[in-house]
Amino acid sequence: MIKKLLVFATFCSLLLTSLHSFGQESSTKVDMAEVMRSNGKIYVVVAVIAIIFIGLVIFLITIDRKVSRLEKQMDETK
Amino acid sequence: MQNFFKIQLAFGLEWWKFLAIALVLYALIGGLLIDVPALPILHETIRNLYYHVTQWFGMMIILFVSVWHSIRYLSNFKMHHDFVAAEAANIGIYMGILGIVTGSVWAKFTWGAWWVSDAKLNGAAITLLIYFAYLILRNSMDEEQKRARVAAVYNIFAFVMLIIFLMVLPRLTDSLHPGNGGNPGFGGYDLDNTMKLIFYPAVIGWTLLGVWLMQVCLRIRTLNHKLLIKQFK
Numbered sequence: 268m269i270k271k272l273l274v275f276a277t278f279c280s281l282l283l284t285s286l287h288s289f290g291q292e293s294s295t296k297v298d299m300a301e302v303m304r305s306n307g308k309i310y311v312v313v314a315v316i317a318i319i320f321i322g323l324v325i326f327l328i329t330i331d332r333k334v335s336r337l338e339k340q341m342d343e344t345k
Numbered sequence: 346m347q348n349f350f351k352i353q354l355a356f357g358l359e360w361w362k363f364l365a366i367a368l369v370l371y372a373l374i375g376g377l378l379i380d381v382p383a384l385p386i387l388h389e390t391i392r393n394l395y396y397h398v399t400q401w402f403g404m405m406i407i408l409f410v411s412v413w414h415s416i417r418y419l420s421n422f423k424m425h426h427d428f429v430a431a432e433a434a435n436i437g438i439y440m441g442i443l444g445i446v447t448g449s450v451w452a453k454f455t456w457g458a459w460w461v462s463d464a465k466l467n468g469a470a471i472t473l474l475i476y477f478a479y480l481i482l483r484n485s486m487d488e489e490q491k492r493a494r495v496a497a498v499y500n501i502f503a504f505v506m507l508i509i510f511l512m513v514l515p516r517l518t519d520s521l522h523p524g525n526g527g528n529p530g531f532g533g534y535d536l537d538n539t540m541k542l543i544f545y546p547a548v549i550g551w552t553l554l555g556v557w558l559m560q561v562c563l564r565i566r567t568l569n570h571k572l573l574i575k576q577f578k
Contacts, residue, residue, distance in 0.1 A: 309377065309378070316377070317373060317374055320369065320370065320373055321370075324366050327561070328356065330561060331358060331362075332356065332357060334561055334568070335357055337568055
C-alpha cells in the first residue's frame with residue numbers, strides 16, 4: 268500500500284518537475300497577459316481552479332465509494 | 346488485461362482514477378502557467394487547446410467505446426454491453442455539449458460571433474443532434490432486448506455519421522476552424538512542442554475522467570438492473 272503510494276507520488280512529482288524543464292523566449296510583439304503574469308496574481312486564479320477541481324473530485328470519490336458499498340451489500344444479500 | 350485495470354491504488358479506487366486526477370490537474374495548472382506561442386487574434390485564448398479541444402478528443406474516444414460495445418452486443422447479446430454502450434454515449438454526449446458551448450465562447454472572442462455557419466460547427470451540431478436522437482430512441486422502447494438491439498444498430502449509424510460530419514466533410518470545404526479546409530493536422534499551433542507536452546497528457550486525463558464518470562453511472566445502472574431482477578424473483 269505504502270509502496271504503491273510512493274510510486275504514485277514519484278510519478279506526480281516527475282510530471283510537475285517536467286514543467287520547469289523548458290523555458291521560452293518571447294520575440295514577438297503580440298499582446299499577451301504579461302502584466303497579469305509579472306505581478307504574480309495569476310497563481311491565485313490557478314489555485315482557485317485547482318481547489319474547485321479537487322473539491323469536485325473528492326465529491327466524485329465519495330460517490331464512487333458509496334456505489335462500491337451498495338455493490339457489496341447487493342452481493343451479500345443474494 | 347482486465348485485472349490490470351482493476352488494480353486498486355488507495356481508498357478502494359483503481360489506479361487509473363488517480364492518473365486521471367493527476368493529468369487533469371497537470372493540464373489545469375500547467376496549461377495556465379506555461380508560456381504559449383504569442384499569436385495575433387488568439388492571444389492567451391490559445392490555452393483553450395487544453396480544455397476545449399480535449400473535450401472533443403475525449404468525446405470521440407468515449408463514443409468509440411460506446412459503438413464498440415454496441416457491436417459486441419450485436420455479436421453476443423449480453424446486456425452488459427448494452428449498458429456500457431448507453432452510459433458511454435451519455436458521457437460522450439455530455440462532453441460534446443461542453444465542447445460545443447466552450448467552442449462557442451471561444452469563437453465569440455476570436456472570430457467575433459457566437460456561431461458562424463461553418464462546415465465544422467454545423468457538423469458538430471448535427472452530430473450532437475444525431476446522438477440526442479440515440480437517447481430518445483432508447484427511451485422510446487420499454488422492452489429491454491428490443492431496445493438494446495435497435496439502439497446498437499442506430500449507434501453504429503450514429504458513429505459513422507460522426508466520422509463523416511466531424512472528420513470528413515469539414516476537410517472538403519474551407520473552414521474557420523483550424524485543422525480543416527484540406528489540412529488534416531491541427532494547423533500551426535500544435536506544432537509548438539511545449540503545447541504538445543500539455544495537450545496530449547490533457548487528452549488522456551480528460552478522457553480518463555470521462556471514463557471514471559461513465560464507470561460510476563454504469564455501476565449504478567447495473568445495480569438498478571440487479572435490484573429489478575431481484576424484485577421479480
